[in-house]
Amino acid sequence: MANSASDLGTQPLRSVFTSTLLDIFKQLNISLVVSTYQAGKVILVRHDQTTNAINTHFRNFAKPMGIAVKDNRLCIGGTNTVWEYRNLPAVAAKLEPSGKHDACYLPSSSHITGDIDVHEMAWSEDNQLWLVNTRFDCLCTIDTEHSFTPRWRPSFISALAPEDRCHLNGMALVNGKPKYVTALGKSDTAQGWRDGLAKGGVLIDIETNQTLLAGLSMPHSPRWHQDCLWLLESGKGALTKVDINSGASSAVANLSGFTRGLDFYGPLAFIGLSQVRESASFGAIPLVAETEERTCGVWVVHVETGQTLGFLRFESGVEEIFDVQIIPHSRFPELLEWDDPKVNSSYVIPEEALAKVSPSY
Template identity: 60%
Template sequence: MNNPQPDQAPLRSVHTSNFSPLLNHLKLSLVISTYQAGKLVIARPDGNVLNTHFRVFNKPMGLATDYGRIAVGCAYQIWELRNVPAVAQKLEPQGKHDACYLPRNCHITGDIDIHEMAWGKQELWFVNTRFSCLCTLDFDHSFVPRWRPKFISALTPEDRCHLNGLAMINYHPKYVTALGMSDSFNGWRENKAKGGVIIDVEHNQIIATGLSMPHSPRWYNNQLWVLESGNGSLAKVDLNTGKLETVAVLPGFTRGLDFWGNLAFIGLSQVRETAVFSGIPLTEKLTERTCGVWVVNIQTGETVAFLRFEDAVQEIFAVQVLPGLRFPEIIDSDEQLLRLSYVLPDEALADVPQELKQISS
């Protein structure tokens, strides 16, 4: 386990000794959102220690990563960040960082309780939980509603079914999760322990019912996976019957999921004494509260490694793999760096004097 420093106490974490070597071997790092603590966390290998690097965002929840870009869904806006390798080369200590994500765009959506997001071929898709719909963006509007469950009769900010998770296939929305089939204000809360559903977006058909607070549906290895958060589990979904096959049961509220090879990276959140967490199976059986990221072998269900947060970080929303990057950086508020970092089209670079190119390279 790593030993937190005293000045890191509010954000301290511990991890299994194999977590950093595992990421290093796989040539990847993780980006994690925790809306409760208002942070993005980069988990990256640093020798034998897992470096947990915190950046401040306003209630970050959904994350979408794809080919050098990250989208972050926040309290009332979506931030888009782009990797600028030339800036990474200049960061201290020089030569250590292999990516640097800079803010490029910010879209104001209003308070729509953005949940999961994913990149399509041409656009960003996201779950608008407050309005019970899937959306995309354009420059003129807060959001563009594109789909909603057939049992939702109106476009209204009432969080009627708590639509939350999004699975893509071939860059198109295919499956979503919701905590209930209610068509009334916050109606999903009445049967949250076993009212959860999985919906086929393409056909607008419910394919699984009776689930306990499902989150994070994913299509991986030609299989639909889901986190049944109320049971603290990772499961496979039988598309013919709608039944779940539990692969692993973990010591926390499972939410946030990504895969690499035979491994699943799963976010765990503490179960608190609130109305949201009351009455679910997990609340009855847990003897301790755990928040972090667990690594599970999807073939055996065994835990391979884990990262556990303590004190300030109590809930995880999203976990995403950053393949090929061992030590990335995310810039949130470094005004000096942002003022002096310029990204130009290749054709424009032809007109930049060579001496300036050398300075900026």
């Protein structure tokens, strides 16, 4: 089935989706939030009951990359800013048409990090937001006093410098704490990761600072799910399962695109696919050498069988996906932009103050 929009400037969006993807959204009562820095958009992928179709809803952002979703919070990392949004169900109830939206995310704060190339973000068990700071090759947190606070960096990185030495890009939490990271190369020189790009990627244990896997093809998006570690070997277009004890890895599925952006719901993996540019940097990776037709969109794969169960494919306007995150228990959410009039007339106050609010409001 087809879906279209025209808010991407001169290049209109065209996308198609499988009926099975629609069925998955209905059964799980979920939606997706997807970032594409190439198009400068955050996309809400949701089920429109009115048309019984998958709806793609676009919002403008400056280089959106990493996304973190937890409870009623949604954070997005951009060029030099981390934006935080909060879901206010009371505002969703007032959106038109009445009764259509079941969540509404309003901007609540922004933090200026400077240009640190935020690749991934996640909340730890103590509600600290952790960032993969790719430009400085470290994991960091943020607070009101600093642009960022470095918390960890690989042992082979000798100093903090805005040089993107190893292209640290992915982070997996285990029991609510950062545990594993991926990088595209073990380099301590500026942009050194670009040498041997096709198979220089590594998986690192944060606690021991040991390299658990090497020789990976552009690893991204490590995730701990159902007591297993997963990652995407983007250079092969693969969803890979890692055996931490033996150090072995195996591809569960191979897809026709640069795999980046991963989230899970039970046995289902939601995977972002991008059309890799055939450039000097990427020309040597296996995906470019072996696959002529490369697609962009979100694929759903059953992790036990490797079977593709459904997909959303962009045919125009969007060529690269960065992150994919599930919004659970929400069929049709809204994401308000900062200048939306509803932001000016919506207020969050302490519970004890609600009793003092005038009945007319």
